[in-house]
Amino acid sequence: AGWSLSCRRNVSSSPSRLQSCMPGWVIDQYGTNGVLTYTEDIPVPTVNSPSDVMIKVYAASLNPLDIAMRGGYGATLLKLKRHPMSVLGSDYGSEFPLILGRDVSGVVVDCGSEVTHVAPGDEFPVETRQSGRICDSNRVSHKPKSVTHAEAASIPYVANTALSALVNAGVLITGGSGGVGTFSIQLLKAWGAHVTVTCSQNAEGLVRGLGADEVVDYTAGDAPEQLEMMEKFDVVLDNVGGETEQLALGLLKPWSGAKYVTLVTPLLLNTDSMGLLDGICQAGSSLQSKAIQNIISGGVFYRWGFYAPDGPALDDVSRLVDAGKILPVVEAQFPFTQVPQAFQKLEQGHARGKTVVRVT
Numbered sequence: 001a002g003w004s005l006s007c008r009r010n011v012s013s014s015p016s017r018l019q020s021c022m023p024g025w026v027i028d029q030y031g032t033n034g035v036l037t038y039t040e041d042i043p044v045p046t047v048n049s050p051s052d053v054m055i056k057v058y059a060a061s062l063n064p065l066d067i068a069m070r071g072g073y074g075a076t077l078l079k080l081k082r083h084p085m086s087v088l089g090s091d092y093g094s095e096f097p098l099i100l101g102r103d104v105s106g107v108v109v110d111c112g113s114e115v116t117h118v119a120p121g122d123e124f125p126v127e128t129r130q131s132g133r134i135c136d137s138n139r140v141s142h143k144p145k146s147v148t149h150a151e152a153a154s155i156p157y158v159a160n161t162a163l164s165a166l167v168n169a170g171v172l173i174t175g176g177s178g179g180v181g182t183f184s185i186q187l188l189k190a191w192g193a194h195v196t197v198t199c200s201q202n203a204e205g206l207v208r209g210l211g212a213d214e215v216v217d218y219t220a221g222d223a224p225e226q227l228e229m230m231e232k233f234d235v236v237l238d239n240v241g242g243e244t245e246q247l248a249l250g251l252l253k254p255w256s257g258a259k260y261v262t263l264v265t266p267l268l269l270n271t272d273s274m275g276l277l278d279g280i281c282q283a284g285s286s287l288q289s290k291a292i293q294n295i296i297s298g299g300v301f302y303r304w305g306f307y308a309p310d311g312p313a314l315d316d317v318s319r320l321v322d323a324g325k326i327l328p329v330v331e332a333q334f335p336f337t338q339v340p341q342a343f344q345k346l347e348q349g350h351a352r353g354k355t356v357v358r359v360t
């Protein structure tokens with residue numbers, strides 16, 4: 001419920017109450033649904049920190065966590081957050097009355113002095129709720145224009161959970177200056193990942209322009225040391241293979257579900273040299289032994305990546321291109337009459353994006 005409703009209802013009887021109270025559902029003890037109590041006497045919170053914003057709530061959504069917290073789940077940490085000194089064992093008071101709920105959609109009504117990206121009245125944020133209707137401005141985002149507040153309130157908690165579980169990863173792309181690399185940097189940035197790239201020094205401007213957060217010149221003598229000094233990665237996309245594989249595997253976070261994906265696999269070489277069946281068996285057994293070895297030694301998932309045709313996925317890419325989030329990186333164009341020259345260009349290596357032949 002939005003506090004402004006309470007204010008309006010009480011405006012004639014008590015102007016001071018107008019500013020000081022709001023309605024809401026609270027709990028005064030942990031338990032089953034009977035502990036939920038409606039009240040109109042919740043003190044309206046005030047903006048105390050320079051980074052706080054105050055939200056007039058239009059809609060709130062529920063999460064399974066709210067049911068668990070109604071029953072006392074997380075009470076120890078919650079109390080610690082409210083009363084940090086309780087870690088010393090002293091009783092610094094109760095966490096009750098407690099307002100449950102995390103997701104809201106509404107309007108900003110007040111901001112701390114350091115809040116710059118939203119302003120009272122003119123923004124409709126979606127936020128993850130923290131202590132009633134006050135929250136840190138970092139948690140606030142602009143409401144999608146095409147949905148209602150009720151629909152908007154359903155988004156933030158699940159979206160932030162999914163993004164943090166699946167997307168907000170630290171990714172290393174080796175060979176970031178080539179065709180796959182220049183595309184992967186942009187895709188991962190559009191998804192919100194932190195991207196580190198290895199490439200030659202003269203490609204640094206290109207990959208940074210595409211969004212790479214950190215760049216390591218692999219031709220520098222101390223490149224392995226530079227990489228080893230960085231925070232460990234959640235994902236490695238290896239476009240280089242060979243000796244890079246061992247180095248990259250050692251750069252992954254151990255025992256945390258980190259994944260190494262290499263595009264440089266021996267499958268086609270094996271089938272060419274050994275025949276289809278033996279080649280596939282040899283490649284399969286090499287993959288299996290590497291996968292087992294890496295999971296046992298460091299809790300790291302080892303995988304081969306392959307091209308897989310997927311039209312609908314390319315539709316998503318088209319939307320990212322149209323939105324300006326992915327730029328095609330075309331290094332060289334050749335007319336149809338110069339296909340051999342296009343092959344020659346590719347054969348020289350050192351690609352910086354893609355080589356294209358114009359047919360018409």
Ligand code: NDP
Pocket residue numbers: 174175176177178179180181198199200218239240244262263264265305306307349350351352353
């Ligand atoms: P490109 O030739 O377009 O790019 C390779 C890039 O890597 C170049 O920019 C090159 O630039 C750079 N590079 C070379 N050596 C290193 C190194 N040691 N460290 C960092 N960067 C380096 O290739 P693609 O991007 O198209 O493909 C990448 C790899 O993935 C290829 O081996 C390709 O065969 C494979 N691939 C596999 C697929 C599969 O289905 N498994 C599908 C697509 C690709 P420079 O030499 O100037 O540094």
